[in-house]
Amino acid sequence: MASPTHPSLTGDQVALLREKVLAHVATVMPDGSPHVTPVWVDTDGEAVLFNTAKGRVKHRNLSRDPRVAISVSAREDDYRTVVVRGRAELIDEGAIDHINRLARKYRGTDYDLPAGQERVIVRVVPTSVHRRS
Numbered sequence: 001m002a003s004p005t006h007p008s009l010t011g012d013q014v015a016l017l018r019e020k021v022l023a024h025v026a027t028v029m030p031d032g033s034p035h036v037t038p039v040w041v042d043t044d045g046e047a048v049l050f051n052t053a054k055g056r057v058k059h060r061n062l063s064r065d066p067r068v069a070i071s072v073s074a075r076e077d078d079y080r081t082v083v084v085r086g087r088a089e090l091i092d093e094g095a096i097d098h099i100n101r102l103a104r105k106y107r108g109t110d111y112d113l114p115a116g117q118e119r120v121i122v123r124v125v126p127t128s129v130h131r132r133s
Contacts, residue, residue, distance in 0.1 A: 007129050009043065013082045016074055017043040020106055025050060026069040027061035035061055040102040041072060047123045048084050051099045054118040062088045068124055082131050086124040095119035 009017070017023075023041035026034050035057055039050040048070050052059050062068060066088040074080035096113065098121045103111035113119070 007126050009046065009048075009082075009084075009126065009129060010131070013129065013131060014043055014045055016072060016080065016082055017041055017048060019074065021072055021075055023048070023050065023070050023072045025058060026071075027058045028065045028067055029057075029061060030064065040106050041070070042102060042105070044123070047089075047125045048086070049098070049124070050122050051095060051102055051119055052122060054120055058122075059090075059120060062090060062122060068122075070124060082129065084124060084126045085128045086126045089123040089125065091121040091123055092118075095121050 021041070022038045024036055025039050026036045029035050037058055039052070039058075041048060041050050043049060050070075068086060068088045070084045070086075072082050096119055099111045099113070099119050103109060
């Protein structure tokens with residue numbers, strides 16, 4: 001549900017996030033500089049979801065500072081864009097199933113999980129949403 005601090009994603013934005021598009025995620029490095037990386041993305045209809053391995057730069061950054069920005073553009077129309085700013089929630093439960101769902105969406109097969117790798121779902125609750133379509 002939308003509130004002044006948590007705007008809702010529109011139906012078009014949810015549809016874009018469910019397409020096979022890469023997102024670019026910006027996190028904050030310890031020195032305050034940005035760190036941007038492409039990720040597979042999806043949504044639960046209220047928040048933007050992506051998945052990462054524990055210990056990676058974005059995981060370390062988000063564990064320290066949950067502020068995040070995500071930019072997504074449609075493959076067939078670069079001007080069909082959504083940019084979400086928000087705070088990341090790190091969720092361990094279901095992370096392996098989630099990375100497998102993302103891998104099937106983007107590659108058509110389950111994720112090849114390296115031995116010992118721990119995964120985490122990053123759920124970004126929007127504090128602002130901008131679009132360009």
